[in-house]
Amino acid sequence: MTETVHNWEDHGYLATYIKKNGSFANLRIHPHGLVLVDLQSYNDHTKGREETDQLLNKVEERMKELFHGNLKRIKRLPAILRGGVIDRYWPTADGRLVEYDIDEVVYDEDSPFQNIKILHSKQFGNILILSGDVNLAESDLAYTRAIMGSGKEDYTGKEVLILGGGDGGILYEIVKLKPKMVTMVEIDQMVIDGCKKYMRKTCGDVLDNLKGECYQVLIEDCIPVLKRYAKEGRMFDYVINDLTAVPISTSPEEDSTWEFLRLILDLSMKVLKQDGKYFTQGNCINLTDALTLYEEQLSRLYCPVEFSKEIVCVPSYMELWVFYTIWKKQTEV
Numbered sequence: 001m002t003e004t005v006h007n008w009e010d011h012g013y014l015a016t017y018i019k020k021n022g023s024f025a026n027l028r029i030h031p032h033g034l035v036l037v038d039l040q041s042y043n044d045h046t047k048g049r050e051e052t053d054q055l056l057n058k059v060e061e062r063m064k065e066l067f068h069g070n071l072k073r074i075k076r077l078p079a080i081l082r083g084g085v086i087d088r089y090w091p092t093a094d095g096r097l098v099e100y101d102i103d104e105v106v107y108d109e110d111s112p113f114q115n116i117k118i119l120h121s122k123q124f125g126n127i128l129i130l131s132g133d134v135n136l137a138e139s140d141l142a143y144t145r146a147i148m149g150s151g152k153e154d155y156t157g158k159e160v161l162i163l164g165g166g167d168g169g170i171l172y173e174i175v176k177l178k179p180k181m182v183t184m185v186e187i188d189q190m191v192i193d194g195c196k197k198y199m200r201k202t203c204g205d206v207l208d209n210l211k212g213e214c215y216q217v218l219i220e221d222c223i224p225v226l227k228r229y230a231k232e233g234r235m236f237d238y239v240i241n242d243l244t245a246v247p248i249s250t251s252p253e254e255d256s257t258w259e260f261l262r263l264i265l266d267l268s269m270k271v272l273k274q275d276g277k278y279f280t281q282g283n284c285i286n287l288t289d290a291l292t293l294y295e296e297q298l299s300r301l302y303c304p305v306e307f308s309k310e311i312v313c314v315p316s317y318m319e320l321w322v323f324y325t326i327w328k329k330q331t332e333v
Contacts, residue, residue, distance in 0.1 A: 035063070049079070086119070090134055092319050093245065093284035100127070100316075106198050111190035118198045124316040126198050128167050130191070133245075136167050137316035138201040144169040146312040146323040147240060147279050155179045161229075161236040161271065163222045163264065164243040166191035168203025175206055175215055182215040183236075185222040192217070226267035239268045241280035246287070246294045262297055265326075269303050274328055282322035285311055291322055304329040 006014040015027040023041035030036075037059060041052055060074055078099070081088070088102045100121050107118035117129040125138030136143060145151060148170060155177035162170050162184040171184050186192060196207035210217040218225060222243070241264060247257040268278055282291050298305055307326045314321045 052079070090129065090132070092317070094286040094319065096319075098318050100124075102127075107194045109190060109194065111188050113188045114191075116188075116191055116194055118194055121316070125201060127316055128191075128195060128199060134316060136169060136199075136202065138199060139315040140202075140317075141169075141173075142312050143281075143314045143317075143321070144173050144202075146310060146314075146321075147242060147281055148173060149277065149279060149325065150310060150312075153238070153277070155238070158237040159183075159235070160238045160240065161185070161268075163226075163239070163241045163268070165240070167195045167199055168192070168207040169199075170240055170242060171215060171217070172202070172204045172206040175212065179214055184215065184217045185220055185225050186217060187219070187221050189219050192219075223263065223267065226264070226271060230267060230270040234271060235273045235276070236271055237273055237276050239272050239276070239278045241268065241278065245281055246283040246290050258293075258297070261294070262300070265297070266302050269301055269305065269328065272328065274330075276327065278326040280324050280326070282309065282324055284317075285320040285322055294324075298326065 001017045001019050004016045004018075008014075010031060012031050013027075013029040016024060017027070018024040021042075023039070025040075026036070026038045028036040028038075037056075039052065039056065041048070056076060060076070063074070064071060080099075086102055086105055088100050089097055090100060091097055100119075101123055102119045102121050104120040105117070106120050106126055107116065109116050114131040119127050119129060121127055121137065123139070127137040128135040148155075155174055157178070157180045160174055160179050160182040162174075162182065164186060165171060165184055166186040166188055171182060174182050192207050195203055206212070206215070207217070210219070243264065244257065244261070246261070265278075272278055282294060285291075295307070298307055305326050306329050307324055309325070310323045311320050312323060
């Protein structure tokens with residue numbers, strides 16, 4: 001191997017080792033005692049990965065010998081596999097990198113609105129990923145139940161409006177509860193097409209037809225629909241917003257998603273009955289600043305509202321998720 005050593009006064013050492021096959025290692029020694037070893041190699045077979053593990057085992061043993069047992073801690077991180085056909089790495093909402101046990105790309109298409117992926121996980125079943133965001137897996141009934149009120153609501157004979165929800169999970173579960181009518185407004189037909197074929201554990205057969213005995217699916221932008229319903233005076237017992245999570249950004253003046261959320265909230269309140277309820281997701285529980293800012297937005301709507309929130313573990317998210325229930329504040333007569 002070709003060795004190159006760099007020495008910086010008061011800043012430690014860096015040694016690089018390059019093999020003829022292109023594999024290389026970096027050894028970085030910091031003055032305060034931290035020693036980092038990074039190894040990069042191209043291995044497209046199991047044998048190559050086993051050889052790498054054996055090499056790292058030898059490096060660890062040699063380090064223990066050189067430091068005469070004075071090492072406080074050795075930590076080896078799993079290898080990050082880059083350039084593969086299947087992308088197994090997806091970030092959580094709060095910026096942590098998660099490696100999923102994905103073994104198959106089931107569906108991958110670009111619609112006029114977003115990239116749509118459905119990937120298969122050994123643990124979670126098929127996972128819907130929209131423009132890089134993990135949306136819902138077949139394992140995630142907890143998400144669907146939470147955004148419907150966690151089993152505390154009686155949907156029998158009720159008028160329900162679903163904004164988004166192209167995976168069909170909410171629609172499928174509500175139809176079982178004998179509502180009067182459910183209207184789902186989803187802008188992206190390709191999300192519906194992908195999910196009705198590859199997410200059937202989530203949506204059942206409810207997306208096979210855009211109309212049923214107690215439901216209809218409109219392939220439209222929800223904002224004009226909400227404005228139309230408000231003008232017509234149409235009212236709903238429940239509005240379920242499954243469009244987008246609360247933005248990570250805490251600068252509403254710089255992030256158009258906040259403006260979009262405020263518009264959706266105001267329009268939804270205009271079509272929500274006085275005793276109705278509005279359900280929506282928030283975001284990861286760790287994003288306290290963003291969630292606090294969202295709650296502040298609720299005080300700025302055209303009508304006074306109150307809210308409660310629930311924290312739920314959604315399996316494929318690998319993080320706790322916040323859900324909101326919002327209702328119009330009752331005025332005393």
